[in-house]
Amino acid sequence: MIPIRDAVEVAAPPSQVWPLLADPHLVVTCIPGAALLAQKGPDLYEFTFDVRFGAVTAKFRGEATVKYDDAGRSCRIETRCRDQRGTTSVKASTQMTVTGAQATHVAIDGGFDVAGPLATFARTGGVHVAREMLAQFAVNLAGKLAGAGSEAPVGPAAPSSAGPSLFWRAFVAWLRDLFGRWTRRNHSPSKD
Secondary structure (H helix, E strand, C coil), X not given: CEEEEEEEEECCCHHHHHHHHCCHHHHHHHCCCEEEEEECCCCEEEEEEEEEECCEEEEEEEEEEEEEECCCCEEEEEEXXXXXXXXXXXXXXXXXXXXXXXXXXXXXXXXXXXXXXXXXXXXXXXXXXXXXXHHHHHHHHXXXXXCCCCCXXXXXXXXXXXXXXXXXXXXXHHHHHHHHHHHHHHCCCCCC
């Protein structure tokens, strides 16, 4: 399993942020390229998810089991999905925990497995794409919080709205990470 451990800060107290995070129908509108299709049970949701890799868009469909702990302001999410061609599958497990006082700290701890043609990319750059998606999620969530008092309907995030820029930011982060490892390895002080 490829680990993902990250966090985002939202400039609002947890008492305002948690009710939004505890609503899967709202959360999915903050995830670039995601759409909720149906609720199939008390904790089971069917979804679609589009990820752009440059000029190519991978379209996934799957199910997510979501277990909320309102008292602890945490959530466990288990997902399984497959691309539309049936060649790539993804399994992910995530624990999300909300803490803070004046601002909200959302910690993400989990990981994912990818099998199929996109597995190589997932091992080399998938973490960076996930981090960029998390950053975009935080921006979208902050926008929902800012507009919470408005009468405008909440709609799904457009899959193409963050596509190329999301990929580009993830690619740049991957290069930075790769270059940083190369620099540390090749320019570290030698021990005589």
